[in-house]
Amino acid sequence: xxxxxxxxxxxxxxxxxxxxxxxxxxxxxxxxxxxxxxxxxxxxxxxxxxxxxxxxxxxxxxxxxxxxxxxxxxxxxxxxxxxxxxxxxxxxxxxxxxxxxxxxxxxxxxxxxxxxxxxxxxxxxxxxxxxxxxxxxxxxxxxxxxxxxxxxxxxxxxxxxxxxxxxxxxxxxxxxxxxxxxxxxxxxxxxxxxxxxxxxxxxxxxxxxxxxxxxxxxxxxxxxxxxxxxxxxxxxxxxxxxxxxxxxxxxxxxxxxxxxxxxxxxxxxxxxxxxxxxxxxxxxxxxxxxxxxxxxxxxxxxxxxxxxxxxxxxxxxxxxxxxxxxxxxxxxxxxxxxxxxxxxxxxxxxxxxxxxxxxxxxxxxxxxxxxxxxxxxxxxxxxxxxxxxxxxxxxxxxxxxxxxxxxxxxxxxxxxxxxxxxxxxxxxxxxxxxxxxxxxxxxxxxxxxxxxxxxxxxxxxxxxxxxxxxxxxxxxxxxx
Numbered sequence: 001x002x003x004x005x006x007x008x009x010x011x012x013x014x015x016x017x018x019x020x021x022x023x024x025x026x027x028x029x030x031x032x033x034x035x036x037x038x039x040x041x042x043x044x045x046x047x048x049x050x051x052x053x054x055x056x057x058x059x060x061x062x063x064x065x066x067x068x069x070x071x072x073x074x075x076x077x078x079x080x081x082x083x084x085x086x087x088x089x090x091x092x093x094x095x096x097x098x099x100x101x102x103x104x105x106x107x108x109x110x111x112x113x114x115x116x117x118x119x120x121x122x123x124x125x126x127x128x129x130x131x132x133x134x135x136x137x138x139x140x141x142x143x144x145x146x147x148x149x150x151x152x153x154x155x156x157x158x159x160x161x162x163x164x165x166x167x168x169x170x171x172x173x174x175x176x177x178x179x180x181x182x183x184x185x186x187x188x189x190x191x192x193x194x195x196x197x198x199x200x201x202x203x204x205x206x207x208x209x210x211x212x213x214x215x216x217x218x219x220x221x222x223x224x225x226x227x228x229x230x231x232x233x234x235x236x237x238x239x240x241x242x243x244x245x246x247x248x249x250x251x252x253x254x255x256x257x258x259x260x261x262x263x264x265x266x267x268x269x270x271x272x273x274x275x276x277x278x279x280x281x282x283x284x285x286x287x288x289x290x291x292x293x294x295x296x297x298x299x300x301x302x303x304x305x306x307x308x309x310x311x312x313x314x315x316x317x318x319x320x321x322x323x324x325x326x327x328x329x330x331x332x333x334x335x336x337x338x339x340x341x342x343x344x345x346x347x348x349x350x351x352x353x354x355x356x357x358x359x360x361x362x363x364x365x366x367x368x369x370x371x372x373x374x375x376x377x378x379x380x381x382x383x384x385x386x387x388x389x390x391x392x393x394x395x396x397x398x399x400x401x402x403x404x405x406x407x408x409x410x411x412x413x414x415x416x417x418x419x420x421x422x423x424x425x426x427x428x429x430x431x432x433x434x435x436x437x438x439x440x441x442x443x444x445x446x447x448x449x450x451x452x453x454x455x456x457x458x459x460x461x462x463x464x465x466x467x468x469x470x471x472x473x474x475x476x477x478x479x480x
Contacts, residue, residue: 027067031058031062031067035054036054038050038054038057049352051350052081052087053355053356056077056343058076060388074336081346091346091349093338094345095342100435101338101341103157103302103303104438105307105334107161109313112313112321116278117285127141135257136247139185139189139243142186146163146190147197150194150203151203153203156435157439163190164187167186167445173257178445179447184445185247185250187440188250188451188454189242191440191441192451195392195434196238196458199231201235206392206425210425213418237465284313284320291305330443336435369410375466378424379423381424382395392433395425396422403417404418416474423466426462427458427462428455429456
């Protein structure tokens, strides 16, 4: 239970690359030809804007096809932004100066602290002893725990790190390996639901950004409680749907660990009980969560809190973490998130983001005003728009102001539009679309093709989910 994220390649890492030489060659050609076509196309746009779009196309295609590791493709793109003179280096690598990037690093460290405290072992023991010994029951327990943690750990990245330590212990009890249905199912669902629950509860940067845009540009105030109530039926349906989809896509090789109660107890027991180190680690975790939960009173940024806790854990007389703990942690998610956010900043600086947003959203506006087409157009429009931006925050921050202004100008309900668009940001099929998926993927227990399958299934189910909620529940509580 001491693993936080693998530092080297796992057997599954090798499987994530394209095995068929022809497919790999086709992917490489695609990543070269399409960007060059955009770069030399006779468009009536600024040269630096066109060049930025070409490099962005390279990054997105490299991430979609996974011809190289995500962080490597991202760093190559940032280097091209600089080498081609599109922007200055401080803009090309500006993602590493943002709090979200360092929040990812701090969250990885918090996972290490949580492991030292014994928190994952205790949560894992609680889940299994309450829900039963079958894989189906354990899977439902993991999803429910992921949802419950959303209230006290307001970051999908942090929850994935905590839940990952639990899942690794459970996978071992099933004698499963990375790449098995059991391992893939567990890791996929704790990762995917972490990013979905962040949209249905104001608990992450994406939902906080969306709420701010709805209030500022839509002129409608919505509190934490109203947001939670609006999506409460969707929460329940998502938990059940995610559970059934996982069992359907990844039926377990071993259906139960019945008879392994003694191994289960040994797996989650804490050697020597509470040690001074584990007490200090638990105090840091508890203090961090307490400050997160009470942010409405003090306004301290959660990333700052998490990073401070990580730094305190490294102090000599605290001794919760060591330099070896950092060496063992896979920092590829940190590197990738920095490049993804840098890409968004470059697009904003060069005008490419305005061009993309204007092109996509201007085509949607007439259809949003129609009662029959509004919901499907908003949902799938957000899904497609999110493919072009590797950051939920950038996706919401650049699109919601435009939608809110359109809603007010056309006497539409900005809250209804904002909630649908924000909810749709949860549907994803590629790892690069959010740091939460990147962190979950970095453990090496599932492949990017697994995420595509799971993403398509859950995105379709969530579309039906939002139709039911918007049609049957929101009118009852006065939305729409």
